[in-house]
Amino acid sequence: MMQSWIILGATSSMARAFGRAVAERGDAVFFAGRDMDDLKRSATDSAVRGARVAEPVFFDARKPESFSAIYDRVSAEEGIINVAVFVGSMPPQDAIDAEPSLIDGTVTDSFTGPARFLQGLASLMEERGSGTVIGVGSVAGDRGRIGNYVYGAAKAGFHTYLSGLRNRLNRSGGHVVTVKPGFVDTAMTWGIEGMFLVAPPEKVARDLLRAVDKKKNVIYTPFFWRYIMLIIRSIPEGIFKKLSV
Template identity: 65%
Template structure:
């Protein structure tokens, strides 16, 4: 049995992930900004069979809260981590107010990366556990509609690759998850969302990847051939496209 530290626990996908973990008999520590929401989710997980179900404060922009997560992790015999943290302001808002870049990058990359880096020695000492890092297909190539968010996720993907190389030598598995468009609050109101997936599908694919010890997955799988084609488009052509 493992206990999952779930960063970004109030996100739609994280809630489904926590419920599924509870039903698998695994513990959950839901970490995020809205403690009332997290406590409600924790109670639901306890009712579903989670042996550990609690809420803790976490903000990717607040180092004190990151250190609090690390201190809680020290009390566990072993643990796994799932990262659902991220923010995606519309690109036109960022263009109008470039100061939004810092928060986007912190939420989607550097904050979670700092937390994982501080947790890594504990996981190495345990010699087991899993890290699930949720990135995005947006990180595979810079696109005109969301290139700041895409850049943050691209950095997170590269970070997870290096962390996988490091922790894999100590028995810890790192999975990079690249979802396409998902029916969540982050995408509500956006137009032209191809292959829109439900959170349950994403979570099912994540746990399959965890159980099979996959390194990188696209979910739904249709995004693997789609992004293979997009990555292969020559830059001189791609820069004229509106995708």
């Protein structure tokens, strides 16, 4: 069956690595984001690597009016429609503390924007059956902590949304994979203090493909983050509130 992938937030290095991986399988890839010059380069790269179709498409999480053109384009493709969501923004917590209105953009980029996009696409996916949504959340969404709780809260909301969407799409043969990456070597983590065991984006992309093939529900990548977060989640709130992890 022919596969198409919409990649939201396709200028990020994790998204690019994933786009390459599905391109080498011969799938159609739509690189969705704002920097069209950059997306065009990624699309050409994927086309040369073997993608059946590779095109840049404009997507802005904060502009829902940009969504319908993508729905139209992808519905013109035959076969199964899949989406991988890599969008999100993480302003430093102290910037948000100084300017609380930054919360709106963070929540839109990391949660409500992509949720609204997926909501609009869900019925098309149901019609076609058996498509997969990959939603990239974050370990930051597993527990609110002083360092980035606004971003964490947005991702937690997204996790809950994905869980509900999984429940819905399951009825028509569709699937949702929730991904919680730990530290990945991207522009977002470049130069941030305290990073350890940083995973290359290519490794995360391989983990995502495997999770899709095996129909995993929730994965941590690299896998050991499941255990790190298990520990962090099991710290009693009375103690946790005094920590700065």
